[in-house]
Amino acid sequence: xxxxxxxxxxxxxxxxxxxxxxxxxxxxxxxxxxxxxxxxxxxxxxxxxxxxxxxxxxxxxxxxxxxxxxxxxxxxxxxxxxxxxxxxxxxxxxxxxxxxxxxxxxxxxxxxxxxxxxxxxxxxxxxxxxxxxxxxxxxxxxxxxxxxxxxxxxxxxxxxxxxxxxxxxxxxxxxxxxxxxxxxxxxxxxxxxxxxxxxxxxxxxxxxxxxxxxxxxxxxxxxxxxxxxxxxxxxxxxxxxxxxxxxxxxxxxxxxxxxxxxxxxxxxxxxxxxxxxxxxxxxxxxxxxxxxxxxxxxxxxxxxxxxxxxxxxxxxxxxxxxxxxxxxxxxxxxxxxxxxxxxxxxxxxxxxxxxxxxxxxxxxxxxxxxxxxxxxxxxxxxx
Numbered sequence: 525x526x527x528x529x530x531x532x533x534x535x536x537x538x539x540x541x542x543x544x545x546x547x548x549x550x551x552x553x554x555x556x557x558x559x560x561x562x563x564x565x566x567x568x569x570x571x572x573x574x575x576x577x578x579x580x581x582x583x584x585x586x587x588x589x590x591x592x593x594x595x596x597x598x599x600x601x602x603x604x605x606x607x608x609x610x611x612x613x614x615x616x617x618x619x620x621x622x623x624x625x626x627x628x629x630x631x632x633x634x635x636x637x638x639x640x641x642x643x644x645x646x647x648x649x650x651x652x653x654x655x656x657x658x659x660x661x662x663x664x665x666x667x668x669x670x671x672x673x674x675x676x677x678x679x680x681x682x683x684x685x686x687x688x689x690x691x692x693x694x695x696x697x698x699x700x701x702x703x704x705x706x707x708x709x710x711x712x713x714x715x716x717x718x719x720x721x722x723x724x725x726x727x728x729x730x731x732x733x734x735x736x737x738x739x740x741x742x743x744x745x746x747x748x749x750x751x752x753x754x755x756x757x758x759x760x761x762x763x764x765x766x767x768x769x770x771x772x773x774x775x776x777x778x779x780x781x782x783x784x785x786x787x788x789x790x791x792x793x794x795x796x797x798x799x800x801x802x803x804x805x806x807x808x809x810x811x812x813x814x815x816x817x818x819x820x821x822x823x824x825x826x827x828x829x830x831x832x833x834x835x836x837x838x839x840x841x842x843x844x845x846x847x848x849x850x851x852x853x854x855x856x857x858x859x860x861x862x863x864x865x866x867x868x869x870x871x872x873x874x875x876x877x878x879x880x881x882x883x884x885x886x887x888x889x890x891x892x893x894x895x896x897x898x899x900x901x902x903x904x905x906x907x
Contacts, residue, residue, distance in 0.1 A: 557655040568668035572599055575662075578655040579606040585833065585856075589826035589863055594730060596669070597677045603659060603666050604632075604685045605723050607640070610656040612692055613766070614647045618700050622693035629689025632682045637667050649762070684726040691718025699768065707772045709800065715770070716752035717745050724748040731823045732815045740814060746807035751830070753801035754837045757794045764790075771797070795845040799891040802838060805884035809877045817870070825867025828876055832859045835880045842887055850883040 557578045565571040577584040580602050587598045608628060615621050631637045642661035648654045659666075670678060695715045698706070706712050724744045729736060736744070756763075756770050763769065764786075767778050771793040777786045808831060817824040832853065839849035853859055866873035 557651055559651065559654055559658060562655065562658055563662075565665075568665040571662065571665040572596075572603065572669050575603065575655065575659050578652070579603055579659055583830070585860065585863075586826045586830040589822055589829050589867070590731075591822050594823070597673060597681070597730065598727065600666060600670050600673065601681045601684055601723065601726060604670075604681065605688060606656060607660050607663060608685070608689055608692055609719070610643070610653075610660050612696060614643050614653060614657065616644075616647050618696075621700075622696045625689045625693040625696060629686040629693075632670070632678070632685055636671070639664065649766070680726060680730065684722055688718060688722040691722060694718065703775065704767045704778055705769045705772055705775045712756075712770050712797070713749050713800075716749040716756075720748035720752040721745045724751075728811065728815075734814055734816070740811070743807035743811050746804040747811060750801045750804040750808070751834055753797050754834055754841070757797050757801070757841055758837065760790050760794060791845055794841065795891060798838065798841050798845060799888050802884040802888035802891070805881045805888075809881050812873070812877060819870060820868050822867050824870070824873050825863045828866035828873050829859065829863035831877060831880055832862055835883070838884065838887070845891075847887070847890060850887065852883075 562571070562575055562578075565574055576587065576599050580587060580599075583602060587595050587602060589595075590598055608625060611624050611628060612621060615624060628640065631640070640660055640663045643657050645654060645657055648657055670681065673681070691714075695706075695711075695718055698711060706715060721744065724747060725736065725741065728740070728744055734740070760770075760774070761782065764774060764777050765779065769775055769778055773789050773793050777789065780786065808827075812824065812827055815823070815827075835852055836854060836859070839852055842849040853862060862872075862876060866876060
Protein backbone atom coordinates (compact mmCIF):
# COMPACT_ATOMS: atom_id res chain seq x y z
CA UNK A 525 0.00 0.00 0.00
CA UNK A 526 1.26 3.46 -0.85
CA UNK A 527 2.31 6.21 1.50
CA UNK A 528 0.67 9.63 1.58
CA UNK A 529 2.47 12.04 -0.72
CA UNK A 530 2.74 14.76 1.87
CA UNK A 531 5.82 15.06 4.10
CA UNK A 532 5.59 13.53 7.59
CA UNK A 533 4.01 15.87 10.07
CA UNK A 534 6.45 17.15 12.66
CA UNK A 535 5.69 16.69 16.33
CA UNK A 536 5.22 20.43 16.82
CA UNK A 537 2.90 20.73 13.83
CA UNK A 538 0.90 17.71 14.99
CA UNK A 539 0.56 19.19 18.48
CA UNK A 540 -0.57 22.56 17.13
CA UNK A 541 -3.08 20.85 14.84
CA UNK A 542 -4.42 18.84 17.75
CA UNK A 543 -5.06 21.96 19.86
CA UNK A 544 -6.66 23.66 16.85
CA UNK A 545 -8.97 20.67 16.37
CA UNK A 546 -9.81 20.51 20.07
CA UNK A 547 -10.72 24.20 19.97
CA UNK A 548 -12.82 23.64 16.87
CA UNK A 549 -14.56 20.77 18.65
CA UNK A 550 -15.97 23.16 21.24
CA UNK A 551 -17.91 24.95 18.49
CA UNK A 552 -18.64 22.07 16.08
CA UNK A 553 -22.32 21.56 15.33
CA UNK A 554 -22.46 17.77 15.22
CA UNK A 555 -26.13 17.78 14.25
CA UNK A 556 -25.50 20.15 11.33
CA UNK A 557 -22.27 19.14 9.59
CA UNK A 558 -20.99 21.17 6.65
CA UNK A 559 -21.52 18.41 4.10
CA UNK A 560 -20.42 20.50 1.15
CA UNK A 561 -17.07 21.19 2.83
CA UNK A 562 -16.60 17.52 3.71
CA UNK A 563 -17.36 16.50 0.12
CA UNK A 564 -14.84 19.02 -1.23
CA UNK A 565 -11.83 17.88 0.84
CA UNK A 566 -9.30 16.00 -1.28
CA UNK A 567 -6.38 15.67 1.14
CA UNK A 568 -6.73 12.34 3.03
CA UNK A 569 -5.21 13.60 6.29
CA UNK A 570 -7.41 16.69 6.31
CA UNK A 571 -10.51 14.59 5.62
CA UNK A 572 -9.81 12.24 8.53
CA UNK A 573 -9.63 15.08 11.04
CA UNK A 574 -12.53 17.03 9.50
CA UNK A 575 -14.96 14.08 9.51
CA UNK A 576 -13.91 12.75 12.93
CA UNK A 577 -16.08 15.05 15.11
CA UNK A 578 -19.16 14.08 13.07
CA UNK A 579 -18.34 10.38 13.06
CA UNK A 580 -17.10 10.02 16.63
CA UNK A 581 -18.98 12.81 18.47
CA UNK A 582 -17.79 12.66 22.12
CA UNK A 583 -15.13 10.06 21.22
CA UNK A 584 -13.43 12.65 18.99
CA UNK A 585 -12.32 14.76 21.94
CA UNK A 586 -10.82 11.72 23.70
CA UNK A 587 -8.97 10.70 20.53
CA UNK A 588 -7.54 14.18 20.07
CA UNK A 589 -6.33 14.20 23.67
CA UNK A 590 -4.07 11.20 22.98
CA UNK A 591 -0.39 11.59 22.02
CA UNK A 592 -0.22 12.65 18.36
CA UNK A 593 0.93 9.34 16.87
CA UNK A 594 -1.59 7.28 18.81
CA UNK A 595 -4.35 9.80 18.06
CA UNK A 596 -3.76 9.27 14.33
CA UNK A 597 -4.01 5.48 14.69
CA UNK A 598 -7.10 5.76 16.90
CA UNK A 599 -8.80 8.17 14.48
CA UNK A 600 -8.36 5.84 11.51
CA UNK A 601 -9.50 2.84 13.56
CA UNK A 602 -12.57 4.66 14.84
CA UNK A 603 -13.58 5.82 11.36
CA UNK A 604 -13.55 2.22 10.12
CA UNK A 605 -15.68 1.25 13.12
CA UNK A 606 -18.12 4.04 12.27
CA UNK A 607 -18.35 2.71 8.72
CA UNK A 608 -19.37 -0.68 10.11
CA UNK A 609 -21.98 1.03 12.29
CA UNK A 610 -23.31 2.88 9.25
CA UNK A 611 -23.65 -0.31 7.22
CA UNK A 612 -25.54 -1.88 10.11
CA UNK A 613 -27.75 1.16 10.71
CA UNK A 614 -28.51 2.39 7.21
CA UNK A 615 -28.05 -0.33 4.60
CA UNK A 616 -31.60 -0.98 3.34
CA UNK A 617 -31.31 -4.77 2.79
CA UNK A 618 -31.38 -6.46 6.20
CA UNK A 619 -30.79 -9.91 4.70
CA UNK A 620 -27.50 -8.89 3.07
CA UNK A 621 -26.13 -6.81 5.97
CA UNK A 622 -24.28 -9.67 7.72
CA UNK A 623 -22.39 -10.55 4.52
CA UNK A 624 -21.61 -6.87 3.84
CA UNK A 625 -20.28 -6.44 7.38
CA UNK A 626 -18.13 -9.55 7.08
CA UNK A 627 -16.83 -8.43 3.69
CA UNK A 628 -15.91 -5.02 5.09
CA UNK A 629 -14.11 -6.73 7.95
CA UNK A 630 -11.85 -8.54 5.48
CA UNK A 631 -11.11 -5.71 3.06
CA UNK A 632 -8.08 -4.26 4.90
CA UNK A 633 -6.13 -7.49 4.30
CA UNK A 634 -5.93 -6.55 0.60
CA UNK A 635 -3.36 -4.08 -0.70
CA UNK A 636 -4.89 -1.74 -1.65
CA UNK A 637 -8.27 -2.36 0.02
CA UNK A 638 -11.10 -2.74 -2.50
CA UNK A 639 -13.62 0.12 -2.91
CA UNK A 640 -16.73 0.17 -0.74
CA UNK A 641 -20.11 0.49 -2.46
CA UNK A 642 -21.79 3.68 -1.19
CA UNK A 643 -25.20 3.48 0.48
CA UNK A 644 -27.77 5.67 -1.33
CA UNK A 645 -28.32 9.01 0.37
CA UNK A 646 -32.09 8.54 0.37
CA UNK A 647 -31.78 6.20 3.37
CA UNK A 648 -30.44 9.02 5.57
CA UNK A 649 -32.83 10.33 8.21
CA UNK A 650 -30.95 13.58 8.88
CA UNK A 651 -27.64 15.34 8.29
CA UNK A 652 -25.90 13.24 10.94
CA UNK A 653 -26.72 10.16 8.88
CA UNK A 654 -25.64 11.96 5.69
CA UNK A 655 -22.22 12.64 7.21
CA UNK A 656 -21.88 8.94 8.04
CA UNK A 657 -22.91 7.94 4.51
CA UNK A 658 -20.40 10.42 3.11
CA UNK A 659 -17.69 8.77 5.23
CA UNK A 660 -18.51 5.38 3.69
CA UNK A 661 -18.56 6.87 0.19
CA UNK A 662 -15.13 8.48 0.76
CA UNK A 663 -13.60 5.47 2.47
CA UNK A 664 -10.69 5.60 0.02
CA UNK A 665 -9.33 8.74 1.71
CA UNK A 666 -9.23 6.95 5.07
CA UNK A 667 -7.55 4.00 3.33
CA UNK A 668 -4.73 6.30 2.22
CA UNK A 669 -4.03 7.41 5.78
CA UNK A 670 -4.28 3.78 6.90
CA UNK A 671 -1.62 2.92 4.31
CA UNK A 672 0.79 5.44 5.82
CA UNK A 673 0.68 3.84 9.29
CA UNK A 674 3.32 1.43 10.52
CA UNK A 675 2.81 -2.28 9.73
CA UNK A 676 2.08 -3.16 13.41
CA UNK A 677 -0.55 -0.40 13.60
CA UNK A 678 -2.13 -1.58 10.35
CA UNK A 679 -2.18 -5.17 11.64
CA UNK A 680 -3.85 -4.08 14.89
CA UNK A 681 -6.50 -2.12 13.01
CA UNK A 682 -7.12 -5.10 10.69
CA UNK A 683 -7.63 -7.35 13.72
CA UNK A 684 -10.00 -4.83 15.31
CA UNK A 685 -12.14 -4.29 12.19
CA UNK A 686 -12.33 -8.02 11.46
CA UNK A 687 -13.37 -8.92 15.02
CA UNK A 688 -15.92 -6.12 15.22
CA UNK A 689 -17.38 -7.04 11.83
CA UNK A 690 -17.85 -10.67 12.88
CA UNK A 691 -19.60 -9.66 16.10
CA UNK A 692 -21.85 -7.17 14.33
CA UNK A 693 -22.70 -9.68 11.59
CA UNK A 694 -23.71 -12.16 14.30
CA UNK A 695 -25.95 -9.56 15.98
CA UNK A 696 -27.37 -8.47 12.61
CA UNK A 697 -28.47 -12.05 11.89
CA UNK A 698 -30.01 -12.17 15.36
CA UNK A 699 -31.98 -8.97 14.74
CA UNK A 700 -33.19 -10.38 11.42
CA UNK A 701 -34.29 -13.73 12.93
CA UNK A 702 -36.10 -11.99 15.80
CA UNK A 703 -37.97 -9.37 13.80
CA UNK A 704 -35.65 -6.48 14.65
CA UNK A 705 -35.66 -7.06 18.41
CA UNK A 706 -33.15 -8.23 21.00
CA UNK A 707 -35.01 -10.34 23.52
CA UNK A 708 -32.75 -10.52 26.59
CA UNK A 709 -30.10 -8.64 28.52
CA UNK A 710 -27.62 -11.30 27.46
CA UNK A 711 -28.24 -10.47 23.78
CA UNK A 712 -28.12 -6.74 24.51
CA UNK A 713 -24.78 -6.93 26.30
CA UNK A 714 -23.30 -9.23 23.64
CA UNK A 715 -24.26 -6.59 21.07
CA UNK A 716 -22.53 -3.89 23.15
CA UNK A 717 -19.43 -6.07 23.41
CA UNK A 718 -19.31 -6.45 19.62
CA UNK A 719 -19.86 -2.78 18.81
CA UNK A 720 -17.72 -1.05 21.47
CA UNK A 721 -15.99 -3.90 23.29
CA UNK A 722 -13.58 -4.71 20.47
CA UNK A 723 -12.60 -1.02 19.95
CA UNK A 724 -12.18 -0.68 23.73
CA UNK A 725 -9.83 -3.67 23.83
CA UNK A 726 -7.92 -2.23 20.87
CA UNK A 727 -7.52 1.11 22.66
CA UNK A 728 -6.45 -0.48 25.95
CA UNK A 729 -3.80 -2.57 24.20
CA UNK A 730 -2.60 0.47 22.25
CA UNK A 731 -2.18 2.64 25.34
CA UNK A 732 -1.23 0.22 28.09
CA UNK A 733 1.78 -2.07 28.27
CA UNK A 734 0.00 -4.67 30.41
CA UNK A 735 -1.00 -8.17 29.27
CA UNK A 736 -4.78 -8.45 28.92
CA UNK A 737 -5.96 -11.32 31.11
CA UNK A 738 -9.52 -12.54 31.62
CA UNK A 739 -10.22 -10.11 34.47
CA UNK A 740 -9.00 -7.09 32.50
CA UNK A 741 -10.99 -8.14 29.44
CA UNK A 742 -14.10 -8.48 31.59
CA UNK A 743 -13.62 -4.94 32.92
CA UNK A 744 -12.96 -3.58 29.42
CA UNK A 745 -16.23 -5.15 28.24
CA UNK A 746 -18.09 -3.71 31.25
CA UNK A 747 -16.82 -0.23 30.36
CA UNK A 748 -17.79 -0.81 26.72
CA UNK A 749 -21.30 -1.80 27.80
CA UNK A 750 -21.59 1.34 29.93
CA UNK A 751 -20.61 3.51 26.95
CA UNK A 752 -22.65 1.74 24.28
CA UNK A 753 -25.76 1.72 26.46
CA UNK A 754 -25.52 5.51 26.42
CA UNK A 755 -25.84 5.43 22.62
CA UNK A 756 -28.70 2.92 22.76
CA UNK A 757 -30.72 4.72 25.43
CA UNK A 758 -30.26 8.05 23.67
CA UNK A 759 -31.51 6.72 20.33
CA UNK A 760 -34.40 4.46 21.42
CA UNK A 761 -37.04 6.48 19.56
CA UNK A 762 -34.93 6.86 16.40
CA UNK A 763 -34.25 3.13 16.39
CA UNK A 764 -37.92 2.27 16.81
CA UNK A 765 -38.67 4.39 13.73
CA UNK A 766 -36.24 2.26 11.68
CA UNK A 767 -37.64 -1.01 13.06
CA UNK A 768 -35.01 -1.81 15.70
CA UNK A 769 -35.51 -2.40 19.44
CA UNK A 770 -32.95 -3.43 22.04
CA UNK A 771 -35.56 -4.57 24.56
CA UNK A 772 -38.37 -7.10 24.00
CA UNK A 773 -40.92 -4.78 25.66
CA UNK A 774 -40.49 -2.34 22.77
CA UNK A 775 -41.41 -4.79 19.99
CA UNK A 776 -45.10 -3.68 19.75
CA UNK A 777 -43.92 -0.17 18.84
CA UNK A 778 -41.57 -0.97 15.95
CA UNK A 779 -42.10 1.51 13.14
CA UNK A 780 -45.06 3.08 14.92
CA UNK A 781 -45.76 6.63 15.98
CA UNK A 782 -45.28 7.95 19.49
CA UNK A 783 -48.19 7.75 21.93
CA UNK A 784 -48.72 7.74 25.70
CA UNK A 785 -48.33 3.97 26.04
CA UNK A 786 -45.12 3.93 24.01
CA UNK A 787 -43.70 6.75 26.13
CA UNK A 788 -44.30 4.73 29.31
CA UNK A 789 -42.74 1.56 27.91
CA UNK A 790 -39.76 3.46 26.44
CA UNK A 791 -39.18 5.13 29.78
CA UNK A 792 -39.21 1.77 31.59
CA UNK A 793 -36.84 0.20 29.04
CA UNK A 794 -34.52 3.20 29.20
CA UNK A 795 -34.51 3.08 32.99
CA UNK A 796 -33.55 -0.60 33.01
CA UNK A 797 -30.72 -0.03 30.52
CA UNK A 798 -29.45 3.00 32.45
CA UNK A 799 -29.33 0.78 35.54
CA UNK A 800 -27.30 -1.83 33.65
CA UNK A 801 -24.91 0.87 32.47
CA UNK A 802 -24.38 2.73 35.75
CA UNK A 803 -23.83 -0.47 37.72
CA UNK A 804 -20.74 -1.13 35.58
CA UNK A 805 -19.00 2.08 36.64
CA UNK A 806 -16.40 0.55 39.05
CA UNK A 807 -14.67 -1.18 36.11
CA UNK A 808 -13.51 2.20 34.77
CA UNK A 809 -11.44 3.14 37.80
CA UNK A 810 -9.95 -0.34 38.01
CA UNK A 811 -8.73 -0.13 34.40
CA UNK A 812 -7.18 3.31 34.87
CA UNK A 813 -5.39 2.04 37.97
CA UNK A 814 -4.12 -1.05 36.13
CA UNK A 815 -2.91 1.15 33.26
CA UNK A 816 -0.31 2.78 35.53
CA UNK A 817 -0.05 5.95 33.46
CA UNK A 818 3.00 8.19 33.88
CA UNK A 819 2.69 11.24 36.21
CA UNK A 820 2.09 13.41 33.14
CA UNK A 821 0.01 11.41 30.68
CA UNK A 822 -2.11 12.51 27.73
CA UNK A 823 -3.65 9.03 27.72
CA UNK A 824 -4.91 9.52 31.29
CA UNK A 825 -6.40 12.84 30.20
CA UNK A 826 -8.14 11.07 27.30
CA UNK A 827 -9.57 8.45 29.68
CA UNK A 828 -10.96 11.15 31.96
CA UNK A 829 -12.35 13.03 28.94
CA UNK A 830 -14.30 9.94 27.85
CA UNK A 831 -15.66 9.45 31.35
CA UNK A 832 -16.73 13.09 31.64
CA UNK A 833 -18.71 12.96 28.39
CA UNK A 834 -20.32 9.71 29.56
CA UNK A 835 -21.14 11.30 32.91
CA UNK A 836 -22.75 14.28 31.19
CA UNK A 837 -24.96 12.00 29.11
CA UNK A 838 -26.13 9.87 32.03
CA UNK A 839 -27.08 12.94 34.03
CA UNK A 840 -29.46 13.83 31.19
CA UNK A 841 -30.65 10.21 31.02
CA UNK A 842 -31.55 10.29 34.72
CA UNK A 843 -33.67 13.36 34.09
CA UNK A 844 -35.35 11.58 31.14
CA UNK A 845 -36.48 8.72 33.38
CA UNK A 846 -37.80 11.11 36.03
CA UNK A 847 -34.97 10.85 38.54
CA UNK A 848 -32.94 13.76 39.85
CA UNK A 849 -29.49 13.95 38.20
CA UNK A 850 -26.37 14.71 40.17
CA UNK A 851 -24.36 17.90 39.70
CA UNK A 852 -21.57 18.04 37.13
CA UNK A 853 -19.98 20.10 34.33
CA UNK A 854 -21.97 20.53 31.11
CA UNK A 855 -20.03 23.00 28.96
CA UNK A 856 -17.59 21.35 26.56
CA UNK A 857 -14.74 23.70 27.48
CA UNK A 858 -15.13 22.74 31.16
CA UNK A 859 -14.83 19.05 30.25
CA UNK A 860 -11.69 19.82 28.24
CA UNK A 861 -10.21 21.76 31.16
CA UNK A 862 -10.89 18.94 33.62
CA UNK A 863 -9.32 16.41 31.24
CA UNK A 864 -6.27 18.65 30.79
CA UNK A 865 -5.84 18.82 34.57
CA UNK A 866 -6.16 15.03 34.74
CA UNK A 867 -3.34 14.69 32.20
CA UNK A 868 -0.90 16.53 34.49
CA UNK A 869 -2.30 15.55 37.89
CA UNK A 870 -2.91 11.90 38.83
CA UNK A 871 -4.60 13.11 42.03
CA UNK A 872 -7.10 15.22 40.08
CA UNK A 873 -7.85 12.30 37.75
CA UNK A 874 -8.38 10.00 40.70
CA UNK A 875 -10.81 12.45 42.31
CA UNK A 876 -12.82 12.85 39.07
CA UNK A 877 -13.00 9.09 38.50
CA UNK A 878 -13.91 8.33 42.13
CA UNK A 879 -16.60 11.02 42.18
CA UNK A 880 -18.10 9.79 38.91
CA UNK A 881 -18.09 6.18 40.07
CA UNK A 882 -19.76 7.19 43.32
CA UNK A 883 -22.47 9.13 41.47
CA UNK A 884 -23.10 6.29 39.02
CA UNK A 885 -23.37 3.61 41.70
CA UNK A 886 -25.65 5.73 43.88
CA UNK A 887 -27.90 6.42 40.90
CA UNK A 888 -28.02 2.71 40.05
CA UNK A 889 -29.07 1.95 43.62
CA UNK A 890 -31.80 4.61 43.42
CA UNK A 891 -33.14 2.98 40.28
CA UNK A 892 -32.99 -0.45 41.90
CA UNK A 893 -34.95 0.93 44.86
CA UNK A 894 -37.69 1.81 42.33
CA UNK A 895 -38.22 5.49 43.27
CA UNK A 896 -40.39 6.25 40.21
CA UNK A 897 -42.78 3.31 40.49
CA UNK A 898 -41.48 1.64 37.33
CA UNK A 899 -40.71 -2.04 37.69
CA UNK A 900 -36.97 -2.70 37.64
CA UNK A 901 -36.11 -6.16 36.38
CA UNK A 902 -33.40 -8.02 38.23
CA UNK A 903 -32.42 -10.71 35.70
CA UNK A 904 -29.04 -9.09 35.09
CA UNK A 905 -27.04 -7.30 37.76
CA UNK A 906 -23.58 -5.79 37.76
CA UNK A 907 -20.87 -7.96 36.22
